Amino acid sequence: MKITVLGAGAWGTAFGQVLADAGNDVTMWAIEPEIVEGIRDHHHNGVRLPSVEKLPDNMTATGDRAEAVKDAEIVVVAIAAQFARVALAEFKGLIPDTAIVVSLMKGIERTTSKRMDEVVREALDLPAERFAAVSGPNLSKEVADRQPAATVVGCVDLDNARTVAKACTNSYFKAFVTRDVIGLEMCGSLKNVTALAVGMARGAGYGENTAAMIETRGLAELTALGKAAGADVKTFSGLAGVGDMTATCGSPLSRNYTFGANLGKGLSVEEATKASNGVAEGVPTTDAVVALGKELGVATPLASAMSRVLADGISCQEMLGLLFGDEITEE
Numbered sequence: 001m002k003i004t005v006l007g008a009g010a011w012g013t014a015f016g017q018v019l020a021d022a023g024n025d026v027t028m029w030a031i032e033p034e035i036v037e038g039i040r041d042h043h044h045n046g047v048r049l050p051s052v053e054k055l056p057d058n059m060t061a062t063g064d065r066a067e068a069v070k071d072a073e074i075v076v077v078a079i080a081a082q083f084a085r086v087a088l089a090e091f092k093g094l095i096p097d098t099a100i101v102v103s104l105m106k107g108i109e110r111t112t113s114k115r116m117d118e119v120v121r122e123a124l125d126l127p128a129e130r131f132a133a134v135s136g137p138n139l140s141k142e143v144a145d146r147q148p149a150a151t152v153v154g155c156v157d158l159d160n161a162r163t164v165a166k167a168c169t170n171s172y173f174k175a176f177v178t179r180d181v182i183g184l185e186m187c188g189s190l191k192n193v194t195a196l197a198v199g200m201a202r203g204a205g206y207g208e209n210t211a212a213m214i215e216t217r218g219l220a221e222l223t224a225l226g227k228a229a230g231a232d233v234k235t236f237s238g239l240a241g242v243g244d245m246t247a248t249c250g251s252p253l254s255r256n257y258t259f260g261a262n263l264g265k266g267l268s269v270e271e272a273t274k275a276s277n278g279v280a281e282g283v284p285t286t287d288a289v290v291a292l293g294k295e296l297g298v299a300t301p302l303a304s305a306m307s308r309v310l311a312d313g314i315s316c317q318e319m320l321g322l323l324f325g326d327e328i329t330e331e
């Protein structure tokens, strides 16, 4: 198939390689001329994915929007979530009206508390059956190294989910399908907030018990929110839920975990932002989760505690104190 990836960041590029390895013709679109030239002329993205020496031959790049999406059968969006709406507005009217648009993004829009399925569909005026989300335990560096991994493709139209899943399945990457787009979106974006908190606890020197406590409570929080938003609870125990929580909260390859670890070691939010080698989506998503919780009438103790960390610089111990609360409650 002819597939275009918008955004040549770490995951956009690694997923582009997955698609190319599955036999598709892949065009990456990026704003920065250095990235475009690197991929097009040298099959290398030295800015965002330097660990891959040579990207596949059936992968090219352009900085021209119309040229990028011309004749595309699938358009994949891998732009930092807070910029997706504004970046996609420039593609409205250019994307073929038969193309399936796939989001790899894991975040909630801070200004509106909307999920990426809502943002992408609004920005492109896209019907639900032409939108798919991809979410799972997919640390970009490991996938770029072609280590075995799996993901989930969600679309209300299961045939379109299968089309996307087939396009991204190869010898080391396996895609499952679901109709539960909302569940995938909630899992992907909310686990990043949990990863910030686990990273923070690790950075502060705490061990397995503390990490397991935060991950489990984080999963409970995202399950409650997801259910209230209309997700299928089964999704939370699958690859996109428990699976991604385990990968992201357990690896220094995660930008969210590392951002949190730096906070736990005593860096300020500003210093941790400077030290980050890519977008830590959990940071802007945290307040959006708190707002979403209020909107849906669901308690969000973990996101609320992390919001205090990010806004007021409270310590890890204080953050965990807020998580515990004073009352004895049922689990």
Ligand SMILES: NC(=O)C1=CN([C@@H]2O[C@H](COP(=O)(O)OP(=O)(O)OC[C@H]3O[C@@H](n4cnc5c(N)ncnc54)[C@H](OP(=O)(O)O)[C@@H]3O)[C@@H](O)[C@H]2O)C=CC1
Pocket: 006, 007, 008, 009, 010, 011, 012, 013, 030, 031, 032, 035, 048, 078, 079, 080, 081, 083, 086, 087, 104, 105, 106, 107, 138, 139, 140, 141, 277, 278, 279, 281
């Ligand atoms: N890395 C990973 O392991 C995984 C990431 N994801 C999700 O995928 C999404 C992208 O992540 P990733 O590629 O790793 O992030 P990176 O930080 O590596 O790259 C971010 C991308 O967003 C683009 N971008 C930022 N602002 C704008 C803008 N205003 N207009 C157009 N493009 C813009 C960047 O372009 P430029 O380079 O020109 O600045 C870059 O391509 C995130 O939502 C992330 O949560 C999901 C699964 C795994």
Ligand SMILES: O=C(CO)COP(=O)(O)O
Pocket: 106, 136, 137, 138, 139, 140, 192, 195, 244, 247, 248, 253, 254, 255, 256, 257, 279, 280, 281
């Ligand atoms: O979502 C991820 C793995 O599935 C990657 O997490 P980070 O964005 O924190 O690097």
